[in-house]
Amino acid sequence: MGNGLPAAANPGSALGNADATTAGTVSDDAAAPPLVRIRGLRFARAGKVIFDGMDLDIPRGAVTAIMGPSGTGKTTLLKLIAGQLAPQAGSIVVDDEDVHCLSRRRLYALRTRMGMLFQSGALLGDLSVFDNVAYPLREHARLPAALLRRLVLLKLEAVGLRGAAYLMPAQLSGGMARRVALARAVALDPMMVMYDEPFTGQDPISMGVLVSLVRHLNDAGGLSSIIVSHDVPETLSIADYVYVIAEGRIICRGTSAQVSTDPGPRVRQFLDGQPDGPVRFHYPAPPLADDLLGNGGRR
Amino acid sequence: MGTTRTTEILVGAFIAAGCLALFFLAMRVSNLSAAANGDGYALMARFDNIGSLKVRSPVSMAGVRLGRVEAITFDQDSYQAVVTLRIDAGYDRIPADTFANIYTAGLLGEQYVALDPGGSPDYLGDGDQIEHTQSALVLERMIGQFLFNKAAEGSE
C-alpha cells in the first residue's frame, strides 16, 4: 500500500481549507477502488449544516480512524454510510453500491455485510448477552444450534465476557455492554465494521485487549474497519489511515505517522489536547458576557 | 425453553377462554341457539292493532316460546297489520282454529304473541293464516273506555 492514502479524486474541491494538510499523496489506485467513497457530501440537521461538500475514502482491508472534536458529526457520518440517514446532496458508495439509491432489499443485503458498534451499545434490552450476540446469526444464517452456540461463545470469549453470557444487558456495566456490542457487531463476519467510540469507558487492561482485538479482527478476518474515537494514542497506534474532521471539513488526512507529526495548528491542538487554539471547545454561542447580562443573543 | 413453553400454554388457554366467552355469548346470551335449530315454518296473522309488537318478539303457547315474529307489514286494503310468525320446526301440531293474541309481559313490558290452541283436528302448515286474532290492548284506549263507562254509570 505504500504511502497510498486513497485521497479524494478531486482534492481541490472540499479541501480549500487553509489548514487542510493533504499529507497523503494523491494516488488514484485504479486497481483497488476504495470500500467507501464519499463525494460532495452535504448534510444538515435541524437547520445546522454538519457536512458541506465533504469527500472521503475508506480503503479496503485497513483500519481507518476518524477523529475530531465532540459534536462534529462523526456518529452522523457513520449513520450516513450505513444508510440510516440520507444526505441532502452527494453520494456515498459502499462496495460499488450507492447506499442511497438502493432498494430496501439491497440496502438490507448490504447491511448484513456491515457491522456497527453503537456509541451507546444499543443491546436489545429483553435478550440475554448470549441471545444478543446470537441475534444476527439467527436472523441471517441458518446454523445448527450447537454450532451457533460455539460461535457465540467464541465471540464472547474474544471480548472476555464468555462468563457473562447469561446476564441481561441491564446487569452489565457500560464498558461490558460496549464489549458485548462489539462481539455482536462482528458476529456475522462482515466485510466492514464501524466502531463508534469502542474504547471509551474501558479500563486500561480491557482497552489494551480491545485495541489489539480490533487490529487482530481486521487483519485475520480480512475486514475493513472504521474507528471513531477520541482516544488519540490508542487510535493512532492501530490505525493505518487517519482523518481528522472539524467543523464539517477534513482538516487533516494521512497515515497515522503522518498525522501524528502534522504541524497544522488545529490538528496539533486536537491531538495534543490543548484547550486554546483555532478549534473552539465551545458550541457556537454569543459572547458569555452578553448571555449573562441578558442584553445579547436572541430578542 | 421452559418459559417459552409456559407462554405457549398460557396463550393457548387465553385463546380458548376467549372463544369460550364468545360461544357463551352466542349460545347462552343471544338467540343463536334458537335460530340454529332449523328454520321452522311461517304462519300469518292479521291484527287490527299490534301495539308495540316488534320483529323478533317472542311467540309462545302456554307460556312456552315456540318461535318469533319474523316480519310485520301493513295491508293497505284492509288497513290491518300482517304479522309473519316463524314457528320452530319441532312444533308442527298447532290446531287450525288457534287464537292469536298480543299480550304484554308485565305492566309495561314488551309485547308478545300468545297462541291459544283451538280444538280442530287439522293443523296449520307453512304459510297458513291464523283466522282468529285479538289486537293488542292499548293503554290509552283502555283508560278512555274505563272513563267513558264510569261517566255512563254516573249519569244513569
Next chain:
Amino acid sequence: MMLLEPLARLGRSGLAALAGIGRANLLLAAIVAGLPELLLKPRLLIAQLYSIGVLSVLIIAVSGFFVGMVLGLQGYYVLSQFGAAESLGIMVAASLVRELGPVVTALLVAGRAGSALTAEIGLMKATEQLSALEMMAVDPVRRILTPRFFGGVLAMPLLAAMFSALGVLGGWFVGVGLLGVDDGAFWGQTQAKVDFREDVLNGVIKSIVFGVVVTWIALFQGYDATPTSAGVSRATTRSVVHAALAVLALDFVLTALMFGD
C-alpha cells in the same frame, strides 16, 4: 404582526397534526406489510399475545364481573319499579355486549397494554435499539411493531368477549342469586331479545376496530416519540389520552352506523 401570530401558530399546529396523521398512516401501511413475514414466525405473535392478552386477563375479568354486578343492581332497582325485573337479563346483556364490553375493554387495554407498548417502543428508540436492529439488517417495523400490532388486534375481541361474558354472569349473580329474579326468565328474556348478528357480532366488530385503533396509536406514539426520557413519558401520556378519545368517538360513529335504524 402581533395579531397574526396566534393565527400562524394555529396554522403551524394544524399542519403538524396533518403531518403526524400522514406519518401514522405510512407506519400502519408498513406494519401491515409485515404480516406475511409474521406468519412465518408465529412465535413472535405468541409472545405478544402473552404480554398484551394473557397479562390483561385478570384486570379485564375482575372489571367485567364488577361492572356486570353494578348493572344488575342498578337495573334491578329501576326495572322492579315498573314490575319488569324479569327484563334484567336483557338490560345487562345488551348493554354489555353492544357497548360496555368493547368500550371498557378498549379503555382498559389502552391503559394497561397500550401505555406499556408506547413506553417500550419509545425506549427502544431512545436507546438506539431500533437503529441497531436496522444495522443488523432487521427491519424494526416488521420485527418489533408488526407482532405487537396483530397481537393487540387479536387479543382485543377475545378480551372484550371475556369482559361481556363475565359481566353477564355478574349481573346474573346479583339479579338471580341475590335479588331473586327468576332464573328461567332471566335467560329466556335475554335470549329472546339479544340477537347474535345484530348485537354479539357487531360487538365483536367494534372491539376489533378498537383493537386496531388502540394498538396503532400506542405503536405510533412510541415510534414517533422524541428519543429522550421526557419525550417517552409525554408519548406515553399521549398514547392513553388519544386512544381513549379515539375509542369513545369511534364508538359513537360505529353505534350510529350499526344500531342507528
